[in-house]
Amino acid sequence: xxxxxxxxxxxxxxxxxxxxxxxxxxxxxxxxxxxxxxxxxxxxxxxxxxxxxxxxxxxxxxxxxxxxxxxxxxxxxxxxxxxxxxxxxxxxxxxxxxxxxxxxxxxxxxxxxxxxxxxxxxxxxxxxxxxxxxxxxxxxxxxxxxxxxxxx
Amino acid sequence: xxxxxxxxxxxxxxxxxxxxxxxxxxxxxxxxxxxxxxxxxxxxxxxxxxxxxxxxxxxxxxxxxxxxxxxxxxxxxxxxxxxxxxxxxxxxxxxxxxxxxxxxxxxxxxxxxxxxxxxxxxxxxxxxxxxxxxxxxxxxxxxxxxxxxxxxxxxxxxxxxxxxxxxxxxxxxxxxxxxxxxxxxxxxxxxxxxxxxxxxxxxxxxxxxxxxxxxxxxxxxxxxxxxxxxxxxxxxxxxxxxxxxxxxxxxxxxxxxxxxxxxxxxxxxxxxxxxxxx
Numbered sequence: 001x002x003x004x005x006x007x008x009x010x011x012x013x014x015x016x017x018x019x020x021x022x023x024x025x026x027x028x029x030x031x032x033x034x035x036x037x038x039x040x041x042x043x044x045x046x047x048x049x050x051x052x053x054x055x056x057x058x059x060x061x062x063x064x065x066x067x068x069x070x071x072x073x074x075x076x077x078x079x080x081x082x083x084x085x086x087x088x089x090x091x092x093x094x095x096x097x098x099x100x101x102x103x104x105x106x107x108x109x110x111x112x113x114x115x116x117x118x119x120x121x122x123x124x125x126x127x128x129x130x131x132x133x134x135x136x137x138x139x140x141x142x143x144x145x146x147x148x149x150x151x152x
Numbered sequence: 153x154x155x156x157x158x159x160x161x162x163x164x165x166x167x168x169x170x171x172x173x174x175x176x177x178x179x180x181x182x183x184x185x186x187x188x189x190x191x192x193x194x195x196x197x198x199x200x201x202x203x204x205x206x207x208x209x210x211x212x213x214x215x216x217x218x219x220x221x222x223x224x225x226x227x228x229x230x231x232x233x234x235x236x237x238x239x240x241x242x243x244x245x246x247x248x249x250x251x252x253x254x255x256x257x258x259x260x261x262x263x264x265x266x267x268x269x270x271x272x273x274x275x276x277x278x279x280x281x282x283x284x285x286x287x288x289x290x291x292x293x294x295x296x297x298x299x300x301x302x303x304x305x306x307x308x309x310x311x312x313x314x315x316x317x318x319x320x321x322x323x324x325x326x327x328x329x330x331x332x333x334x335x336x337x338x339x340x341x342x343x344x345x346x347x348x349x350x351x352x353x354x355x356x357x358x359x360x361x362x363x364x365x366x367x368x369x370x371x372x373x374x375x376x377x378x379x380x381x382x383x384x385x386x387x388x389x390x391x392x393x394x395x396x397x398x399x400x401x402x403x404x405x406x407x408x409x410x411x412x413x414x415x416x417x418x419x420x421x422x423x424x425x426x427x428x429x430x
Contacts, residue, residue: 057338073340076338
């Protein structure tokens with residue numbers, strides 16, 4: 001557990017979180033490993049665990065019917081995989097696949113949601129950390145949609 | 153700076169020595185002067201290329217300055233002149249004026265970490281910087297090249313990127329906007345690569361070239377990473393005509409891109425970068 005605590009303490013995502021809140025998050029955390037090609041999340045499945053990448057790379061994908069999956073974005077060390085755990089009905093909206101062997105910290109979503117409900121300060125700290133990620137990804141998606149490198 | 157003919161408005165004849173196909177719509181032309189003397193150029197400068205009977209456009213130099221006898225220009229077939237350029241074959245003759253403009257800050261980059269960020273065809277004007285930095289590697293600190301393109305099949309100089317990454321002392325990271333699951337590299341926008349670039353923001357000189365909107369997002373990411381405006385350089389593009397600061401077609405606020413640029417330090421244009429009327 002101490003090892004996991006040390007690992008968590010080095011994650012930029014949790015920088016600045018006070019000791020008590022860090023312990024609450026730690027209580028919902030576990031180490032996990034995914035082989036290349038393994039799925040961390042599948043669209044439609046319950047959002048019961050999200051991930052903080054320690055090492056490796058993960059592709060976020062959408063699979064159109066009868067077509068090969070399209071990669072929307074890739075995520076790497078320090079990135080969060082999975083946002084729908086915060087938003088009802090708590091189902092994943094994308095697939096997330098390990099592109100290479102990937103080490104993550106898995107965070108039990110139900111556990112963390114419960115602690116955020118019980119301790120709104122923790123909930124606010126989580127929101128302050130997640131919102132910039134959402135906004136950054138939204139901006140990136142807009143830039144991708146602009147197709148700036150296309151023929152003009 | 154004008155280093156070729158006494159009259160900068162007079163195109164000089166250059167022969168197409170070779171044409172290399174880069175992408176389906178993009179070629180690199182090797183041009184040799186009929187006079188036998190190729191003027192010196194600075195990385196980031198451009199020439200005006202004239203296809204006789206069609207017209208003239210500005211194209212950045214994309215080759216090595218050490219290559220004494222030729223200019224290399226990478227051209228994407230978009231309009232009438234660029235399409236005519238892309239359709240040239242060895243032995244054809246074009247007119248060439250230049251080189252013009254101010255280039256990349258290699259002097260300021262000495263001893264600094266160098267972060268080169270290119271989007272799409274924007275890698276072409278930056279390729280000479282990579283050549284220069286690799287040829288004089290000890291002159292610089294860490295060297296990182298971040299490249300964004302639309303799709304893996306649209307990646308310019310892909311073989312060279314792989315060679316640099318595998319064999320030379322430069323960190324190369326590439327990303328594409330769109331890919332299928334067969335692509336094992338990054339997917340996402342090039343500013344997203346900045347936070348992981350192995351450079352020290354405080355001692356970094358950043359050189360950025362690509363579509364203007366990509367450069368604006370890149371500037372935001374560089375600032376967020378801690379790179380000061382005075383250490384960020386952009387290669388701007390406007391409609392260059394005379395190339396010597398007379399006609400005003402390339403005016404960008406108080407500057408003429410052909411004369412004061414195309415490479416401009418961010419702090420000198422930051423206040424007008426997002427002004428859409430400019």
